[in-house]
Amino acid sequence: MTTDPVDVLGTVDPVASVLSAYADGRRICLVTSGTTARPRSVVRTAASWVESFPAVSQLTGIAADSRVWVPGPLGASMNLFAAAHARFVGADVVPASAGASHGLLTPMALIGALDDGVDVAGMHLVVAGDRLTRTVARRATAAGARVSHYYGAAELSFVAWGSDEEDLRLFPDVELEIRDGVIWTRSPFLSHGYLAPGGPFTIAPDGFATVGDHGRLTNGVLTVVGRDGRAVVTGGATVLVDDVEEVLRWVGGGDVVVVGVAHPRLGQMVAAVFTDPVALTAARDAAPGELTPAQRPRxxxxxxxxxxxxxxxxxxxxxxxxxxxxxxxxxxxTGGASSGAGA
Structure with missing residues (x-):
């Protein structure tokens, strides 16, 4: 029997391919999302997913009588995992929210659903793929949903679980250490790395692995700060994007993306982009007292x-x-929020 990993996304039924690979003791090949870098093919055993199914079932209550709404594409590993878990326990995967008992969404998809008036009352929503702010989690809870949030990566699988980004505690059977500010984890759920060399995934001789995310562990709660490489160089100063975003989210009460905008003299200017104009105003008013001159958005x-x-x-x-x-x-x-034609 060949030991080459199964390219599950290249098959007619990726979910069936994952479960078949588990039954055969095979490895599978997945693709990262490519949000901050080019997509990479991640290789892992199918068992490294299936072994986490009991913990996920316990945390979510997903069982044979559940109806799991997975609106995102199966090409995203979090969605494929959710669909494989549902089929493994006998639950139905449904394409729409109506009648669903559970939902698996990114924070952005959750915001869109709430904005569009989707009825989430009585649903258990598992939100992942990016940070879930407490504000958005509370908004979903106020709409009648139960909300869970987890931090992980295609290379690491589950690392921490909670109700939002401020309540992340270690997932069962996961060990975690912060080494020089970087999150390192060891668990039965780690991947084997990439098909091609390169990439952020590193395994140490002691079995701990990292994708380069920075964080803090305080009284058992993990705070994920961000990943190396996201920086704006302005006037000769290197400004770490994640540091600025963390402060602006805290003082503004809304989500923000910080980017660099080209400038002929400074090289780049720090720019802050908000979707909530009220949060923008609050963050701008507080920024002088919370950020260094180089960090403050221009x-x-x-x-x-x-x-x-x-x-x-x-x-x-x-x-x-x-x-x-x-x-x-x-x-x-002094004016209201506005956006250009490209927004």
């Missing part, structure tokens, strides 16, 4: 909704391109 923009990747995540590259191309108009301090 430009403030508003977008009605974030552009999204094919996997349903916030498309940072598209936001940066809009800002850098001048497709967004800066929000005046």
């Amino acid at each position: 430009l403030w923009f508003h977008l009605p909704r974030w552009p999204q990747t094919a996997a349903g995540k916030v498309d940072r590259a598209a936001i940066a391109a809009l800002a850098d191309a001048g497709a967004l108009r800066p929000v005046p301090r």
Whole structure:
């Protein structure tokens, strides 16, 4: 029997291919979302997914009588996992929210569903793929949903689970260490790495692995700060995007994307892009007291909704391109939020 991994996305039924690979003791090949870098093919055993199914069932209550709404594409590993888990336990995967007992969404998809008036009352929503702010989680809870949120990666699988980004505690059977500010984890759920060399996934001799995300572990709660490589160089100073976003989210009470906009003298200017004009105003008013001069955004923009990747995540590259191309108009301090034609 060949030991080559099964390219499950290249098959007619990717979910069946995952479960068949598990039965045969085979490895599977998945593709990362490519949100912050080019997509890569991740290789893992099918068992490394299936072994986490009991914990997910316990945390979510998904069972044979459940109806699981998975609106995103199966090309995203979080969606394929959810569909495989549902089929493994005998639950139905449904294409629409009506009658669903559970839902698996990105934070952006959740915001869109709430904005569109989707009835989530009585549903258990599992939100992943990007950070879920407490504000959005509470909004879903107020609409009658139960909300769970997890942090992980295609390379690592589950790392931490909670109700929002401020309540992430270790997933069962996961060990975690913070080494020089970087999150390292060891569990039965790790992948074997990539088909091709390169990429952020690293396994240490002691079995701990990382994808380069930075974080803090305080009293058992994991705070995910961000990943190396996201920086704006302005006037010779290197500004870490994740540091600025963390502060602006805290003082503004809304989500934000920070990007660099080309400038002939400074190299780049720090720009902050919000979808909530009230949060933008609050963050701008508080920024001088919370950020260093280099970190403070020189430009403030508003977008009605974030552009999204094919996997349903916030498309940072598209936001940066809009800002850098001048497709967004800066929000005046004394005026209302506005956006350019490209928004």
